[in-house]
Amino acid sequence: MRKLIVLLFALLPSLAMAAGAKVPLDAANNDLSDKASLQRGAKTFMNYCFGCHATQYQRYERVANDLDIPAELMREHMIFNPDAKIGELMTNAIPTEYAATSFGAPAPDLTLVARVRGTDWLYTYLRSFYADPSRPFGVNNVVFPSVGMPHVLEELQGVPSKVYETRLIDGVEVKEFVGIESDGSGELNTEEYDAVVRDLVNFLEYSAEPMKLERQRLGLWVMGFIVVFFVLTLLLKKEYWRDVH
Template sequence: MKKLIVMLLTLLPTMVMAAGGNVHLDAANNDLSDKASLQRGAKTFMNYCFGCHATQYQRYERVATDLDIPLDIMRENMIFDRDAKIGDLMVNAIPTEYAANSFGAPAPDLTLVSRVRGTDWIYTYLRSFYADPSRPFGVNNVVFPSVGMPHVLEELQGVPSKVYETRLVDGEEVQEYVGIKSDGTGELNTEEYDEVVRDLVNFLEYAGEPMKLERQNLGLWVMGFIVIFFVLTLLLKKEYWRDVH
């Protein structure tokens, strides 16, 4: 009984976060086998996210090796702390107290965020910021209302705003939220921005489970072995029990 209670308490935060909100989540449709996408996602993460968010359960060298990034390029272009070594964990330099004072709470580590939130949640979240002057950083988020995080990808997307459509409901006109639209001042158009976000989500999914593809491939071999072993066992059983029956 005690073990059951501990397990439920462990799973409760995940269940709450997964069930929270009624916002439709767009499918990320990312591909862990696409090394080019993972490399672009790693670049975006290091340039736009790593200043606040760490992936402290990863090592620079492991990421470089898995994503086919030469170690010298990783060292020169993706390790901003010159005191860090290629084999170090990917821990950012922002002090916890400073982050808490700036954002209201320390920026969470993102190594396992894809396993807690899900890739569709992250993909939709990063495309759901909108301008809100009442918020400390001038933005809010449809998926995560009253978010304490600035829209760090705004220079790529531009200034986003909510889009509404007028619809008749029981004879009355009602403003219904239908999505987010950029003002066009960003470096990328909508399709290009969505692709950047998809690459970033792809990298975060890899970070959460670097062995996922290998595990899935190994699982197929294991299932194949079980099937073959079952057939052999069945034939052996028939051979042993032939005289009895």
């Protein structure tokens, strides 16, 4: 057992390196209390992501209730399987074998992706695709090199490309990567696209922990109770020990 523990600690650096490229992450600045943002994010997820990625640990009805979406609208616009009921889990119809053959690996479930990867990683990742003809789907990703996923939001963003700046370092001109730029063929401009991605990441953060805001609210009450109980305990202790001293 001791050897196993030592081996796991020895492997931690290599596992961290395998987690993805080390690039600066942009702040998502999510707001889980913004119901309108969560509703827009749910719409984007269902229309652009749900074809391959499920959130099989969520239920349609729970999402509708939490995000103040009427059940009728949920059934009409966000449940694409005509046989599915609103109380069912949010699974899609793509077979695992087909996804593995098409993309090289099964499309992962995204229920907990915000907790696994982090919201800043997701926000940066979805804005870091760029055209790469050498890849099977014609795109690559700065945050996740050699990604096997197509750029499903390309019709919104347009065709993105890497942008370089030439700098003089020790008398030598060096091209340095400075960001991603769209060709303008998308339906949205840069600010609008970033807002759509932020809403999508906001929804994925909600999916990962629907009770987060309630947990934080209850946590404040618990901390307040502990403070009050601590004060009462001190007063009681003084009362008991007053005659002893």
